[in-house]
Amino acid sequence: MALAEALDSQGQGKAALDWMVRAAQGGWMPAVSRLGLWQLVGHITPQAPALGVGRIIQAAQAGDPFGLHLAAIVDSGAIGTPRNIGRALYWLARAAALGDGRAACQLGLLCGDEPLAHAALSAAAITGFEPAIAALGARGVVPAPTDWDAVAAAADLSDFAAPVSRVVESESPRILSVPGLLPLWMCDYAMALAEPALGRALVLTDDGSEQERGERSNRVMHFGLVDSDVVLELMNLRISQAAEMPPENAEGLGVLHYAPGERYRPHMDYIPDTPENARQLAVMGQRVRTLLVYLNDGYEGGATLFPRLEAAFRPAPGGALIFDSVTDEGEMDPRTLHEGSPTTSGEKWIISKWFRTKALRPTAS
Numbered sequence: 001m002a003l004a005e006a007l008d009s010q011g012q013g014k015a016a017l018d019w020m021v022r023a024a025q026g027g028w029m030p031a032v033s034r035l036g037l038w039q040l041v042g043h044i045t046p047q048a049p050a051l052g053v054g055r056i057i058q059a060a061q062a063g064d065p066f067g068l069h070l071a072a073i074v075d076s077g078a079i080g081t082p083r084n085i086g087r088a089l090y091w092l093a094r095a096a097a098l099g100d101g102r103a104a105c106q107l108g109l110l111c112g113d114e115p116l117a118h119a120a121l122s123a124a125a126i127t128g129f130e131p132a133i134a135a136l137g138a139r140g141v142v143p144a145p146t147d148w149d150a151v152a153a154a155a156d157l158s159d160f161a162a163p164v165s166r167v168v169e170s171e172s173p174r175i176l177s178v179p180g181l182l183p184l185w186m187c188d189y190a191m192a193l194a195e196p197a198l199g200r201a202l203v204l205t206d207d208g209s210e211q212e213r214g215e216r217s218n219r220v221m222h223f224g225l226v227d228s229d230v231v232l233e234l235m236n237l238r239i240s241q242a243a244e245m246p247p248e249n250a251e252g253l254g255v256l257h258y259a260p261g262e263r264y265r266p267h268m269d270y271i272p273d274t275p276e277n278a279r280q281l282a283v284m285g286q287r288v289r290t291l292l293v294y295l296n297d298g299y300e301g302g303a304t305l306f307p308r309l310e311a312a313f314r315p316a317p318g319g320a321l322i323f324d325s326v327t328d329e330g331e332m333d334p335r336t337l338h339e340g341s342p343t344t345s346g347e348k349w350i351i352s353k354w355f356r357t358k359a360l361r362p363t364a365s
């Protein structure tokens with residue numbers, strides 16, 4: 001496994017794949033999970049989502065920890081397979097029983113039964129999983145659940161299905177606000193999960209490369225497929241529904257953090273149609289819509305400004321802003337120039353979701 005990954009990172013893809021296929025054929029479940037992931041996304045080997053998901057499920061059924069993690073993601077996120085939340089919760093219960101703190105935390109957060117939720121969060125906190133420690137707060141630790149299936153069975157998903165009310169802030173360019181899109185527990189979870197993984201935010205430049213630049217001084221964590229989980233996939237779905245975009249057209253969930261003085265200088269979210277960007281635009285499509293969720297308060301400054309519209313937004317925690325970077329005709333719209341203005345004190349946290357015109361993830365075929 002370590003060998004195959006080393007070969008892969010050294011660019012020896014073919015050798016890595018040969019090794020992984022042999023290990024998987026030998027019934028070694030960590031290799032079955034990894035090969036399933038590679039087939040799902042088309043890494044080294046041709047993309048074959050149904051086959052990839054099949055391997056992932058096989059490894060999950062055998063109790064492989066990585067297989068369980070991936071199976072919960074693909075089932076809750078409808079990645080290469082129809083959405084199946086019930087089965088995703090089942091994988092979480094299996095993983096939690098094996099001591100996976102992140103799985104236990106998710107079951108605790110989703111659980112509608114307070115004593116069971118408290119027990120599940122306690123089990124997760126004992127593993128050192130920070131979001132669970134934060135969610136426990138002042139409540140002490142109690143004994144872990146004896147029956148994880150009972151915790152999964154008590155899941156209450158109503159927060160993800162609550163009605164969404166959109167307020168039109170501007171007709172053209174189209175800007176909407178959505179008060180209370182995410183409840184505070186989801187905001188807290190996103191911040192706690194991102195915190196240890198924050199890195200310097202990059203800017204997509206005109207030559208198509210991503211660079212560290214003075215215009216974007218904040219830090220960010222981008223959650224790719226492997227970094228995701230059931231709570232994040234349910235959040236993705238709710239965010240996509242609010243944005244009226246297919247969830248598979250969304251780029252990964254970005255969690256942005258601004259310390260005092262940090263900012264994201266005025267920019268447009270669309271990709272300039274330069275020759276350097278032609279390939280990317282052909283494969284992924286244009287970035288046409290943005291949804292931002294404001295996760296916290298307790299900071300000053302930091303509003304999202306649209307200087308050409310003389311508009312400023314700073315929704316309350318859990319509230320969202322949605323705007324189109326292209327006109328109804330699909331033309332890039334420079335009036336959407338916007339900025340994350342500097343925070344003057346405290347810390348600002350937001351989720352940023354960019355939607356493309358094309359699907360970026362495999363769906364069930």
Ligand SMILES: O=C(O)CCC(=O)C(=O)O
Pocket residue numbers: 256264269290292302303304305338339340341350352
């Ligand atoms: O932080 C903000 O208010 C703006 C963020 C932003 O423009 C983006 O993520 O594209």
Ligand SMILES: [Fe+2]
Pocket residue numbers: 267268269290338
């Ligand atoms: Fe932006």
